[in-house]
Amino acid sequence: MKGSFNKKESMQKAEKFIREAAGNGAEIISLPEMWNCPYSNDYFRKYAEKESGETVEFLSSIASDLGIYLIGGSIPEIDGEDVFNTSFSFDRKGNIIGKHRKVHLFDIDVKGGIRFMESDTLTAGHDMTVIDTEYCKIGVAICYDVRFPEWFRKMALSGAKVIILPAAFNLTTGPAHWDITMRARALDNQVYFAANSPARDEAGPYQAYGGSCIVDPWGRFISHADERECIIYGDVDIETVESVRQQLPLLKHRREELY
Numbered sequence: 179m180k181g182s183f184n185k186k187e188s189m190q191k192a193e194k195f196i197r198e199a200a201g202n203g204a205e206i207i208s209l210p211e212m213w214n215c216p217y218s219n220d221y222f223r224k225y226a227e228k229e230s231g232e233t234v235e236f237l238s239s240i241a242s243d244l245g246i247y248l249i250g251g252s253i254p255e256i257d258g259e260d261v262f263n264t265s266f267s268f269d270r271k272g273n274i275i276g277k278h279r280k281v282h283l284f285d286i287d288v289k290g291g292i293r294f295m296e297s298d299t300l301t302a303g304h305d306m307t308v309i310d311t312e313y314c315k316i317g318v319a320i321c322y323d324v325r326f327p328e329w330f331r332k333m334a335l336s337g338a339k340v341i342i343l344p345a346a347f348n349l350t351t352g353p354a355h356w357d358i359t360m361r362a363r364a365l366d367n368q369v370y371f372a373a374n375s376p377a378r379d380e381a382g383p384y385q386a387y388g389g390s391c392i393v394d395p396w397g398r399f400i401s402h403a404d405e406r407e408c409i410i411y412g413d414v415d416i417e418t419v420e421s422v423r424q425q426l427p428l429l430k431h432r433r434e435e436l437y
């Protein structure tokens with residue numbers, strides 16, 4: 179979905195997409211990074227809400243109404259003086275079962291391209307997020323976190339077989355790194371990997387690359403969006419994870435003592 183300056187409008191749009199996805203049989207649904215706030219340091223604090231705020235309440239009630247797992251993309255969360263880029267996850271009853279505060283802040287300065295310093299306004303989280311479902315464990319991280327393979331290996335070693343990444347790459351790094359990074363994280367951890375981006379909004383303060391995708395544990399795209407608004411779907415087969423891990427036992431062949 180495209181971002182908007184109007185939070186109510188974003189919530190209405192998110193609800194429409196979530197209901198449509200659930201109506202088509204989706205059991206685990208995820209929104210993109212900062213879906214209810216313009217992606218800009220000028221707006222994070224203004225749009226930030228406490229965990230007890232209206233957006234978390236809204237996501238929880240949709241999850242319980244539809245009986246789905248909902249990975250609530252990410253939103254700016256305020257806690258005391260600090261603002262975090264936070265992803266709340268909900269079970270089928272609307273309970274919060276995961277709260278991931280983006281651990282690696284997006285501070286980059288690419289010559290002739292993008293400069294963005296999330297740390298000007300945001301505070302980094304410290305904890306890894308792996309949630310339990312009746313299907314398998316699911317890891318949740320946010321966008322720039324994906325640049326740090328160790329973080330994802332840690333999730334896989336903690337039992338994650340699916341990893342979900344609300345994200346918003348840009349027009350400098352997106353064309354260069356989006357596809358290959360998502361495939362690499364799926365492949366090196368032998369997990370299903372789903373990355374959800376906002377749609378591109380030429381009029382907005384940040385041009386998201388788009389390209390939401392789902393990659394299987396063999397590193398193949400099973401679904402891939404372009405830069406426009408849409409829902410993508412994928413079937414997750416846990417036996418495929420087991421089978422790939424058995425045939426190509428990467429996780430077992432690690433030589434940790436040498437690293």
Ligand SMILES: NC(=O)CCC(=O)C(=O)O
Nearest residue numbers: 284321322346347348351
């Ligand atoms: N929102 C983000 O963390 C953007 C990360 C990004 O674009 C990258 O190249 O990494």
